[in-house]
Amino acid sequence: MLDQIRPADISEFPCPIRDVLDRIGDQWSFLVLIGLEPGVRRFSQLEREIGDISKQMLSKTLRRLEQDGFVAREVHAEVPPRVEYRLTALGRSFLGPMRELIRWAEVNHGAIVAARRQKGAG
Amino acid sequence: MLDQIRPADISEFPCPIRDVLDRIGDQWSFLVLIGLEPGVRRFSQLEREIGDISKQMLSKTLRRLEQDGFVAREVHAEVPPRVEYRLTALGRSFLGPMRELIRWAEVNHGAIVAARRQKGAG
DNA sequence: CCGCATCCCTGGAGATACTG
DNA sequence: CAGTATCTCCAGGGATGCGG
Numbered sequence: 001m002l003d004q005i006r007p008a009d010i011s012e013f014p015c016p017i018r019d020v021l022d023r024i025g026d027q028w029s030f031l032v033l034i035g036l037e038p039g040v041r042r043f044s045q046l047e048r049e050i051g052d053i054s055k056q057m058l059s060k061t062l063r064r065l066e067q068d069g070f071v072a073r074e075v076h077a078e079v080p081p082r083v084e085y086r087l088t089a090l091g092r093s094f095l096g097p098m099r100e101l102i103r104w105a106e107v108n109h110g111a112i113v114a115a116r117r118q119k120g121a122g
Numbered sequence: 123m124l125d126q127i128r129p130a131d132i133s134e135f136p137c138p139i140r141d142v143l144d145r146i147g148d149q150w151s152f153l154v155l156i157g158l159e160p161g162v163r164r165f166s167q168l169e170r171e172i173g174d175i176s177k178q179m180l181s182k183t184l185r186r187l188e189q190d191g192f193v194a195r196e197v198h199a200e201v202p203p204r205v206e207y208r209l210t211a212l213g214r215s216f217l218g219p220m221r222e223l224i225r226w227a228e229v230n231h232g233a234i235v236a237a238r239r240q241k242g243a244g
Numbered sequence: 245c246c247g248c249a250t251c252c253c254t255g256g257a258g259a260t261a262c263t264g
Numbered sequence: 265c266a267g268t269a270t271c272t273c274c275a276g277g278g279a280t281g282c283g284g
Contacts, residue, residue, distance in 0.1 A: 016231035019227070021223075024143075025143070025146075025148070027257075031140075042266090043265075044265065054258055056258080056267090056268080057258080060256095066241070067237065067238055069234055069238075079265090080265040081264080082265075082266090090234070094230070097219070097222040097225070100219040100222045101142070102139050103219070105141070105142040105143075108212060108216070109142065112190050114191070116190060119188070119189045148276085150277095164245085165246055165247075176279075177246085177248090177279095178248080178277075178278075179276090181246085200245095201245090203246055204245075
């Protein structure tokens with residue numbers, strides 16, 4: 001069972017789950033995907049909506065998501081420039097399982113906090 | 123919508139989703155949870171099964187998972203010592219949504235790799 | 245066997261300033 | 265507006281050794 005999860009220096013792109021987790025597990029990818037869920041967004045729009053992300057990280061995150069096929073980027077040749085981001089089909093399909101996780105988190109967060117308190121306090 | 127996701131320095135334990143993601147998003151928590159899925163495991167057993175985890179990280183990860191209520195730790199006063207880890211009900215319930223994510227990853231990993239190749243190579 | 249302490253190194257991420 | 269480049273800082277995590 002764990003064999004499937006193994007890191008694998010073996011092949012180019014190792015265990016699917018690790019690979020995916022490494023992407024959305026980072027600080028920002030998940031937030032950006034959620035930010036794009038309602039529809040098309042511009043760069044600064046995302047920046048504002050997410051709030052505490054730096055331009056650099058937003059840029060890097062979007063690039064990676066684009067490269068992995070979660071997000072599509074569209075540049076409009078205007079002045080001032082306008083760049084729009086939207087979820088691809090792949091990106092949208094990913095939000096399915098993510099919503100399950102969100103549901104779980106909302107329901108069980110209390111239990112986690114309680115457990116933390118208990119161990120933390122004594 | 124994003125308000126719910128916000129970091130929140132405001133309260134002690136902020137957005138549930140961020141909080142949960144921060145935990146299982148780290149390098150190892152997920153692997154350890156999977157390793158415990160089949161049942162009770164000893165420390166070195168987990169170490170071997172996961173393969174490329176250091177003792178330190180296994181220890182830290184288990185502690186955090188224990189503190190958050192995902193994992194129960196049981197020490198047997200023997201020589202040599204024996205320590206057993208198992209999932210709690212909370213931990214097991216978490217594997218539900220996780221399996222969804224795993225499913226998705228298995229199904230869509232190919233598309234991700236393909237996207238990467240396309241952008242990377244051309 | 246379990247697992248913490250120490251040392252060390254790497255890369256992730258913020259701040260800032262600059263370009264098209 | 266939409267980024268990129270540079271500097272910097274520090275937490276994450278590996279390796280190793282010691283203690284219970």
